[in-house]
Amino acid sequence: MLITKPLPEEFSVGHLGRLHRLNGATREKKYLYRMVKVACMAQTGHAQPTPVHAVASLIGSEAVQYLQQHSLLPFFGYAGLSDKAGQPSHWRNGQFQRFGFSAINPSAVLCKDCISEDVNFWGFSYWRREHQLLGARWCTRHGNALHFVGKNDAFDYSPTEMLGHCHPYPVTGVLDNANDGLRRYHQVINLMLEQGAPESLALMRDRLAARARNLGLTQGSHSKSNRTLSNRIVNIFPNAWLREVFPRLAIRSGAQGIAGFDNVLRTMANGVVSAPAVATALVALFDDSQSAMAYVSSNLPPPLVSAGRIKSTPQQPTEKKDAASSDKPEFNNFTRQPRYLSDCQSFADAYIKHNGDITAQRHRRYDCGRCSVAFEQKLPKTFVRLFGGPRHIKQC
Numbered sequence: 001m002l003i004t005k006p007l008p009e010e011f012s013v014g015h016l017g018r019l020h021r022l023n024g025a026t027r028e029k030k031y032l033y034r035m036v037k038v039a040c041m042a043q044t045g046h047a048q049p050t051p052v053h054a055v056a057s058l059i060g061s062e063a064v065q066y067l068q069q070h071s072l073l074p075f076f077g078y079a080g081l082s083d084k085a086g087q088p089s090h091w092r093n094g095q096f097q098r099f100g101f102s103a104i105n106p107s108a109v110l111c112k113d114c115i116s117e118d119v120n121f122w123g124f125s126y127w128r129r130e131h132q133l134l135g136a137r138w139c140t141r142h143g144n145a146l147h148f149v150g151k152n153d154a155f156d157y158s159p160t161e162m163l164g165h166c167h168p169y170p171v172t173g174v175l176d177n178a179n180d181g182l183r184r185y186h187q188v189i190n191l192m193l194e195q196g197a198p199e200s201l202a203l204m205r206d207r208l209a210a211r212a213r214n215l216g217l218t219q220g221s222h223s224k225s226n227r228t229l230s231n232r233i234v235n236i237f238p239n240a241w242l243r244e245v246f247p248r249l250a251i252r253s254g255a256q257g258i259a260g261f262d263n264v265l266r267t268m269a270n271g272v273v274s275a276p277a278v279a280t281a282l283v284a285l286f287d288d289s290q291s292a293m294a295y296v297s298s299n300l301p302p303p304l305v306s307a308g309r310i311k312s313t314p315q316q317p318t319e320k321k322d323a324a325s326s327d328k329p330e331f332n333n334f335t336r337q338p339r340y341l342s343d344c345q346s347f348a349d350a351y352i353k354h355n356g357d358i359t360a361q362r363h364r365r366y367d368c369g370r371c372s373v374a375f376e377q378k379l380p381k382t383f384v385r386l387f388g389g390p391r392h393i394k395q396c
Contacts, residue, residue, distance in 0.1 A: 005059045007126050012071040013103050014127025016055070017155040052100035070129060073099040074195045076275045105132055108154035109146050110166060111139040115159050125159040133189045134276050135245040137169055140186055145169065169244070181236035187289035188279045204278070204296045209265045211285045211295065219265045230261045232284045246276070 002022045006015040056066040067073045076099050109131040118125040131139065131146055138145050147166035154162050209219060217227050234242065234249055242250040249261070260274060264281045286292035 001058075003058050006066075006070050007122070009129050010070055011103075011127040011129040011132055011155075012067065013101050013132075013155045015070060016101055017157070018126065019055075020156055021158075050100075067100055068196060071099050072102075072104060072129065072132065072193075075133060075189060075192045076104065077198050078192045078195060078275045078278060103132055103155065104134055105148075107148040107150060108132070108162065109136065109148050110159040110162065111142060111144065111146055112163070113142040113144055114139060115163070119160065127155060127159055130190055130193065133193070135241070135279075136186060136189065137182070137241070138186070140190060179238055181283055182238065182241060184283045184287075184289045184292075185237070185279060188282050188292060191289060191293050192275065192279065199296060205264065207296050208281055208285060212265050215285065217265070219262070228262055229265055229281060229284060233261060233280050236284055237280070246280070 002019075004015075004018060004022055006012070052067065053063045056063040059066070108127065110127070111131055114128055114131075115125040130136065136146060145168050147168050149162045149166045151162065151165055154165070212219065212229060215232075217229055217232065230249060237249075239250055261277045261280065264277050282289070282292040282296070286295065
């Protein structure tokens with residue numbers, strides 16, 4: 001079997017199509033998969049490898065590295081569930097199979113200028129990954145409109161062969177870079193492709209919710225207010241683009257919320273959120289794409305206190321505090337929330353100073369979902385309810 005390595009930013013489905021053409025396969029893709037598996041088993045001795053692992057092994061690469069550089073997995077797997085220590089988990093094998101050799105767009109997408117450059121440099125053209133992102137309407141390298149191909153098996157052919165079957169997207173007045181929301185959306189989705197590991201979904205939701213409260217937005221899709229995230233998205237993006245990419249947003253009535261988008265801000269929601277919803281939320285909540293990506297990155301420390309958590313600050317008493325009261329932590333008398341707690345250990349110390357011996361009270365195990373250090377202190381349920389728990393600490 002003839003093997004060819006993927007080119008820079010080549011789409012994994014297009015790379016599989018090149019393998020298909022290179023080996024003269026004229027039948028269905030399942031026969032190519034069979035050829036790849038047999039070749040991988042002969043080379044590595046691995047019994048029954050998946051297509052993704054087989055192709056990665058044949059080109060001398062790890063499956064994660066291959067998918068990170070050539071598939072849409074970094075985009076659609078941008079936010080992942082956290083482990084017990086609060087750290088984002090790695091991409092799972094199920095995601096490998098779903099996004100490894102899958103094109104989410106209903107049609108293959110190409111850029112005519114990229115085809116000309118590739119033919120002049122490589123002698124042939126290939127399918128580029130960034131053009132296949134959901135909602136992409138122009139090439140970020142050349143600034144011209146992208147074209148879609150109305151053939152189900154377009155990736156089995158080279159982009160040059162599909163020039164006679166491609167059509168421009170029927171969006172009027174949107175394809176230029178004049179719309180600031182669309183320009184930032186293209187920047188965000190391309191930055192999401194550069195991720196080497198999924199971001200923590202819980203941490204991302206906390207930070208986006210804090211940002212939304214700073215902007216005066218309400219959380220949840222059941223709100224009757226116009227100040228929801230979905231309403232802000234509708235006001236930023238052109239309606240013609242929304243009808244093509246997110247029709248549910250375009251046809252909604254009044255102040256009706258859309259759960260698929262508004263739930264990005266719900267910190268207690270279960271399950272994962274879609275990557276397009278995260279991308280549109282970042283565009284709607286921030287004026288700069290770089291700042292948006294840095295704000296939700298797990299590598300940066302989160303804000304000390306969540307926005308809107310402390311409603312007001314009580315006035316400090318003028319009289320001198322006694323020694324006993326000075327040892328207690330300072331609490332907001334209006335919201336009953338601690339003014340500052342740096343980490344989980346500080347939370348436990350604050351309780352001991354405030355309410356005596358921690359073991360003398362009715363207790364409940366409360367593990368931290370933020371920091372990597374195991375938090376094994378036992379805290380009373382009433383204290384957790386009144387003063388917030390480790391899950392609410394923004395410095396972990």
